Amino acid sequence: MKQKFEFKKVASLYIPLLLLLVFILFPFYWTFVTSIKSESELYGMVVTYWPKSLSLESYRKLFTTTVNFVDAMKNSLIVAFITTIVSLATSTAAAYAFSRYRFAGRKVLMCMFLSNNMFPTVLLLIPLYSIMRKMGLLYSPWALVLAYTTFTIPFSVWLLNGFLNDLPITLEEAALVDGCNRGSAFFRIILPILSPCLVATGVYIFMTSWNEYTFAVMFTNTSTRTIPVALKSLIGQLGVQWDLLTAGGIVTIIPVCIMFFFAQKRLVEGLTAGAVKG
Amino acid sequence: MGAVQTKGDLEMVKKKTIWPYLLVAPALLIILCVVFVPVVNAILMSFQSYDLRRPNDIQFIGLQNYINVFQDSLFWKALARTILWVVFGVGFQFLFGFIMALLLNKKFFARGAIRAVSLIPWVTPGVLIGLMWRWIYDGNNGVLNDILLRLHLIDTKIPFLAQINTAFPSVIVAIIWQGIPFFALMILAGLQGIPAELYEAADIDGACASQKLFSITIPSIKNTIYITALLRIIWVANSVDVIFNMTEGGPAYSTQTLSVYIFNKGNALDLGYASSMAIIMALLLSIVAIPYLVSTFKKEV
Secondary structure (H helix, E strand, O other), X not given: OHHHHHHHHHHHHHHHHHHHHHHHHHHHHHHHHHHOOOHHHHXXXXXXXXXXXXXXXXXXXXXXXXXXXXXXXXXXXXXXXXXXXXXXXXXXXXXXHHHHOOOOOHHHHHHHHHHHHHOOHHHHHHHHHHHHHHHOOOOOHHHHHHHHHHHHHHHHHHHHHHHHHOOOOHHHHHHHHOOOOHHHHHHHHHHHHHHHHHHHHHHHHHHHHHHOOHHHHHHOOOOOOOHHHHHHHOEEOOEEOHHHXXXXXXXXXXXXXXXXXXXXXXXXXXXXXXXXXX | OHHHHOOOOOHHHHOOXXXXXXXXXXXXXXXXXXXXXXXHHHHHHHOEEOEOOOHHHOEEOOOHHHHHHHOOHHHHHHHHHHHHHHHHHHHHHHHHHHHHHHHHOOOOOOHXXXXXXXXXXXXXXXXXXXXXXXXXXOOOOOHXXXXXXXXXXXXXXXXXXXXXXXXXXHHHHHHHHHHHXXXXXXXXHHHHOOOHHHHXXXXXXXXXXXXXXXXXXXXXXXXXXXXXXXXXXXXXXXXXXXXXXXXXXXXXOOOOOHHHHHHHHHHOOXXXXXXXXXXXXXXHHHHHHHHHHHHHHHHHO
């Protein structure tokens, strides 16, 4: 009886789960394995599933060739960092207002922020390109920071509003009774409790700015381009340099993965709350 | 959510004050500048011959761009392809996401870690997704060809992304791969909200697994599925980076969806024509976006 039960669990749980995980993880495995193969093995007659000899040559080449991958990393960091700070600061203030005050125009404004997530990227891309060009911002990091706030601010306002609504208002009441004003109640009481949520939101903003390509490819030039654009530029007239590309891919997702694992629990809670409640 | 605290709402919250407006102002100002001004700009540009390759020839031409769009066979093909892209892309994302959520909802060893790992495609840059799959599909050294050859499923290597009949299904597989985790995540949260008593009662009544699935599980998470699907449809329809980095819309435009077509036109600096297509696309997407806004907003405010 016990054995039959175990068999059922293997067939209905472990096997399908394993198949799905293989499908999900194989591209990463393949990218990693490619990046540590030697060039001759990579383009050899036989496809190998684990390198015969480990080689870190592609990583060395990535950071020393003309692609300027290090500069691209620096540009990506600057853009993602500024976007995160600007979006978090403005969104926290807006979300606090939506969560703690009832004021005329609140619903209209909230709806405006929510609807922003619905605009096609390409609809904003084209006029923003022409506006940035006229303002002389094209090819500066600010062009990307501004473009990224089009989706990071609405999203963060919505996410933080959800987090704030879950914090009992009685916390602030107590502080106000004790003689705090609203500002110091916010900084002394709310902000410390909210900080894990702010970190999760910040990680999300950072990741989306770090990963973004469509705006980046039009709004940057060779000296200001970000990692996704630099990755694509490895595909040249001489064909694709898969060793460099896969090494670049691994370098790109490692920081994202590390940040994501620290923030994922809270982030998932915030994301799913909106869709599940109600 | 907001309704929870109505009783606790204090006088200070209701009191007329300028504070909420000041707090919303910075975010609002940025959004007005980077979203609403550009949208108005796009509407204006769509009525102009606005081609940056011919900067001295920018002028109002009325509906000419729209007339040209409707006579453009590439537009109609891209539109039809976008519908297939969304139906198959989101459809299979949902199917596999649902299966995955059902699996992850069971108890087993290292569940938390596996759940976190399986979310990685969702945080992977679209460029990298396009490039990883492009390498897997490669016609010479690609691993997919090698696996199929070893299994004797094919006799000669297939250049998946270079053939008209295989390129589009191949890019759809990549977008499915990207979207499974998000669906799984949302549905899993929905599943965990179903009260266990419902299943206990069904067990007492002697219901079988499929009966429980169709009469308890699916009805309970209907709303989650609906909202997630609408959101995914919008995202997938708007997605440019995955296709662009696999095929750039080729071969022979066979993978060019509407957003890729608009992006290509924008890259070619034909901004007026691109804008008019973007406006048409935004209007078409509002069929999905408006129900999403309504259903999200009803709950949240």
